[in-house]
Amino acid sequence: MSLRRYLRRREWDEERARELEAHLEQETADNVARGMTAGEARRRAYMKLGNPTMIREEIWKMNSLVSVEDLGRDVRYALRQLRRSPGFAAIAIVTLALGIGVNTAIFSMVNGLLFSSLHVREENRLQEIGSRQQGTPWQPQFSLAEYEAMHGQTSDVFSGVVGDAYGLDGLSMEGNKPDRAFTDYVTGDFFDALGVEPYLGRLFHAGEGVTPGADPVVVLSYAYWKRHFAADPNVVGKHVLLDGHPMTVVGVTAKDYRGVNTALSVEAYLPLAMIVPIESTPLSEYRKPTNRNLRLYGRLRPGVARQQATATLAVVARRLAAEQPVADKNVELASFPMWVGRNAGFDPQNAIGEVAWFFLGLAGVVLLLACVNVANLLLVRATVREREMVIRSALGAARTRLIRQMLTESILLAVCGGVAGIGLGLWGSHLLSSINLGTDLPLHFDFGFDWHVLAFSMAVAVAAGALVGIVPALRLARANLNMVLREGGRGVAGGGHRFRDALVTVQVGSAMILLIIAGLFTRSLTQSEHAELGFNPANVMTMMMDPGEIGYNDPRARDFYKDLLQRVRALPGVKSATTALMVPMGLVGNGGDTITVNGYQPPAGQSALVIAYNLIATDYFATLQIPLDTGRNFSDADDENHLYVAIVSEAMAKQYWPHQDAIGREFTMNSDPAHPLQVVGVARDARYQGFRQAPAPYFYVPFLQHYATNSLETLEVRTVGEPGTTLPVLERSINDMAPNLPVFDVKTLHQALYTPNGLLLFQIIATLAGIMGTLGLVLAIVGVYGVLSYVVSQRTSEIGVRMALGAGRGDILRIVYKQGMWIVGIGLAVGLAASFGIAHLLHSLIVVSPGDPATYLGVSDALAAIAMLACYVPARRAMYVEPMKALRE
Amino acid sequence: MGSKKEQELLLGTLDMLILQTLVMGPAHGHTIAHVIEHTSDDVLQIEQGSLYPALHRLEDREWVSSYWGPSENNRKARFYKLTAAGRKQLRAETHRWESMVEAIGRVLGNAGRVVE
Structure with missing residues (x-):
């Protein structure tokens, strides 16, 4: 109508x-x-x-339709106003774009890591199961027996419980050199429960994956199929070799589905029980209650809440504890939403999640700074336009209309800033995605742009616009008509300056926070780079290989490494060579095991600690230059026909045999209780993980005694000169022995330190924090400079009067400086206090102390000096005011 | 807030008066204004101008319909006619009005007794 x-x-x-x-x-x-x-x-x-x-x-x-018409008019008017002052508009839009861009980029990272879609059916009903024992953190790994218990006993809450275990295997067409594929061994009903559809062929049936070796079938991921099979439409039915075992390709997964872990892209799927033949896991090991490498997921039945699932799991936990008193003593089980455990464990301290949230917070501070800057600009503009507004108001414009119009202008700015910011954010997100992670593992670090990100950025932009606009708009609406008219267009500057000063204080404080955090991370990075590693990373070449991938069985793999080391040691330019499962800061073999030490009782209420260990060849300590304190090195005589031996780290010796000689003591790895290990040596502590704490207890066992558990090793070669120069001869040696063996993660030990588990995360964090600190600093300088310049321009006639009455240039300089320094000083003080509080929240992420004096002193000095400089230009302008000219105006 | 309520009440009243006038048959704006004035013995002096927005509003709500026709002295005039919905609305309004007047009367009557 x-x-x-x-x-x-x-x-x-x-x-x-x-x-x-x-x-x-x-x-x-x-x-x-x-x-x-x-x-x-x-x-x-x-x-x-x-x-x-x-x-x-x-x-x-x-x-x-009053509002629609007015809106159109307001937008047209606002556009006209902005076009009339392009400088102001450009600065405001760029400032907002920076703020919104940083938020978009960081959110795309958080989203990519935690919230992006897994492309499964009804993702919100999917849960991940976690367990813990006696106060240890929640962890996501389960044994086969635990999986079977949960699979059978939770059907009232879950419509399905499925599991998967990751592997790295060589995949090849017959006769070709294998690619190393990141594999996922899944239970037969895995894809059904997730609701993933095949792109080609079929996925697995519920019956597959139960009997070891019975289902030689493989499903490829879409990306892998495209890359390695050239998107061959006839791939279904093709025969491939997986670690030398013949398999048939039966299907390709849906295009968007990349696995339930967003940081790693699975390349091929295999039925769970195929892990026994392919990875040559002994059946006893596969079924062992302490062999926990399955992650479990459950799909909640309709109408069932997470709490009910956890309650049912508690019943299962009691039954498990009764059935397996050793492996599942006092076990607790709980159901978690998928995103909690994504890419890591359930530990709330989990670094990725924490870092992501933290950066979102920092980005928020940058946005706040940007908004304050633009609000300040608008305030100045509002003062200038006060007369216009008053006249319009006197001519009958309602205040609500005036406010709405000001808001329209601000939101228009924010929308322009938002569009530019989203562009900037996309670019930033692309930069983040293209960080070189220094590993050949299929780590997925690509933060796409989905509707989550778009909605977030739009919301941020609109909020920024409202935040930026409401302040000057309200102030204007409060302005007193008569006063402004009487003041003859000079504006009611008096009332606003305290508010403006407060805004600048906030800016200086926020910049301080950003810079201190950047400082703490940068100092943590340098400190870690110079940390005592306990080994010498210079002149060592490393490369990873797994003869299992070309079908070598265990003794053959052992002999391969023996021969390889013999050849490599004879090469020119090679000082010493060894092999090891774990490279410091590496991504492989970080698990470790719980141990039982004869005569050692863990403190009451504390379960046995997991201790990391390394499988090493002879010459390991010489190659890494880790000194042995006492005892002897491993030799070729330490094989499975002799006494099982171990070399422990200083920290381990100190923990279990304090003030005693560790040599000759015995302990047992709980994964291999049949072979007690006798300590034959104590090595100096070396850093294998992290830079924050002192090195944790660690031990070494000879590869020759444990080759049956693992055939993946890293060749480590200490060279006389530049390690890269030996690379061709090293690769040729391997090629001569096993032409089809894939070699990967080839890098120097120094490069190996700059990987995600090593310094890379620090580097990324320090760089990001540095970028945000710099942005904050620039914005704060602009803020201080802008406000002080405005103040000087407002006080020109007052300064003229003062000078006419005999004030010297120095006095004027002091007046302006005093005002500026007050603002900056309060900002610095507030910023210092706030940073101190925030830094303590970060203590788990930084290496230096949260109160690191060098950072605080350095940043406050620098910021004060820069702020002084920002004050200087307007103060100088005030100093050279011509009294006569100022008075005449 | 208070003044707005009051305005609404008065607007409602004017609407009711117009509808009441139209019960006798279609009429144009000028007639309606005069009828309201005369039948109320000039107590209700409406500003004639405010009649037209009110008529517009009533038509918008489909309580009256309008057409062009010749007036008594053969000029062209716009006539307004009560619709069925308008008749229903008038009954409801009248009822509301009467019960309100009655209520106010009772209150004032009581007040009168207390004063006595």
Whole structure:
């Protein structure tokens, strides 16, 4: 109805005009009949009716969609205003774009790591199961027996419980050199429970994956199929070799599905029990209650809440504890939403999640700074435009209209800033995605741009616009009409400056926080780079290989490494060579095992600690230059026919045999209770993981005694000169022995330190924090400079009077400086206090102390100096004010 | 807030008066204004101008319909006619009004007794 009227209102208005005219004529005629003159009659008729134009206007308004029309007018007006001051508009838009861009980029990272879609059916009903024992953190790994218990006993809450275990295997077409693929061994109903569809062929059936070796079938991921099979549409039915075992490709997974872990891209899927033949896991090991390498997922039945699932799991946990008193003593189970455990464990301290949230917070501070800057600019503009507003208000504009119009202008700025910012954010996100992670593992670090990110950025932009606009708009709306008119256009500067000063204080404080955090991370990075490693990373070449991938069985793999070391040691330029499972800061073999030490009782209420260990060849300590304190090195005689031996680290010796000689003591790895290990040596502590704490207890066992558990090793070669120069001969040696063996993660030990488990995360964090600190600093400088310049321009005539009355240039400089320094000083103090608090929240991420004096002193000195400089330019301008000129103005 | 309520009440009243006038048959704006004035013995002096936005509003709500026709002295005038919905609305309004007047009367009556 009213839309039709709206569109036809001109026609309608003409009709009203005729109607009113008819009324007037009628009344006039009546008046004439009463004996008035024609003129008088018409005049009286008009008086009686009122102003016809006003009546028509009223009806016109009733036919209008007021808000839409006003909005259009406001937007046009705002555009005109912005075009009239392009400098202001450009600065405001760039500032907002920086703030919004940083937030977009960081959020795309958080989203990519934690919240991006897994492309499974009803993702919100999918849960991951976690367990813990006696106060240890929640962890996501389970044994086969635990999986079977949960699979069978939770059907009231879960419509399915499925599991998977990761592997690295060589995949090849017959006769070709294998690619090393990141594999996922899954239970048969895995894809059904997740709701993943095949892109080609079929996925697994519920019956597959139960009997070891019974299902030689493989499903490829879409990306792997595209890259390694050239998107061959006839791939289904093809035969491939997996670690030398013949398998048939039965399908390709859906295009978008990349696995349930967003940081790693699975390349091929295999039925769970195929892990036994392919990775040559002994059946006893596969079924062992302490062999926990399955992650478990459950799909909640409709209407079942997470708490109910956890309650059912608690019952299962009690039953497990009774059935397996050793492996599952006091075990607790719980159900978690998928994102909690994504890419890591359930530990709330989990570094990725914490870092991600933390950076979102930092980005928020940058945005706040940007908003404050633009708000300040708008405030200055509002003061300048006060007279315009007052006149419009005096001419009858409602205050709400004026406020709305100011808000329109701010939101328009924010939308422009938002569009530019999203562009900037995309670029930033792309930069983040292209960080070289220094590993050949298929780590997925690509933060796409999905609707989550878009919605987030839009929301940020609009919030920024409202935040930026509401302050000057409200202030303007409060302005007193008469006062402004009387002041003759000088504006009511008096009331606002305290508020503006407060804004600048906030800016200086925020910049301080950003810089201190950047400082703490940078110092942590340098400190870690110079940390005592316990080994010498210079001149060591490393490369990883797994003869299992070309079908070598265990003794053959052992012999391969023996021969390889013999050849390599004979090469020119090689000082010493060894092999080891674990490279310091590496991504492989970080698990470790719980141990039982004869005569050692863990403190009450504390379960046995997991201790990391390394499988090493002879010459390991010589190659890494880790000194042995006491005892002897491993030799070729330490094989499975002799006593099982171990070399422990200083820290381990100190923990289990304090003030005693560790040599000759015995302990047992709980994964291999049949072979107690005798300590034959104590090595100096070396850093294998992390830089924050002192090196944790660690031990070494000879590869020759444990080759059956693992055939993946890293060749480590200490060279006489530049390690890269030996690379061709090293690769040729391997190629001569096993032409099809894939070699990967080839890098120097020094490069190996800069990987995600080593310094890379620090480097990324320090760089990001540095970028945000710099942005914050620039924004704060602009803020201080801008406000002080404005203050000087407002006080020009006052300065003129002072100078005319005899104030020297130095006095003027001091006045302006005093004002500036007050603002900066308070900002610095507040910033210091706030950073101190925030730094303590970060203590788990940084290496230096949260109160690191060098950082605090350095940053506050630098910031104070820069702020002084920002004050200097306007102060200088004040100093050279011409008194006569200022007064005449 | 208070003044707005009051305005609404008065607007409602004017609407009711117009609808009441139209019960006798279709009429144009000028007639309606005079009828309201005369039948209320000039107690209700409406500003004639405010009649037209009110008529527009009533038509918008489809309580009246309008057409062009010849007036008593053969000029063209816009006539307003009560619709069925308008008749229903008038009954509801009248009822509301009467019960309100009655209520106010009772309150004032009581107040009168207390004063006595």
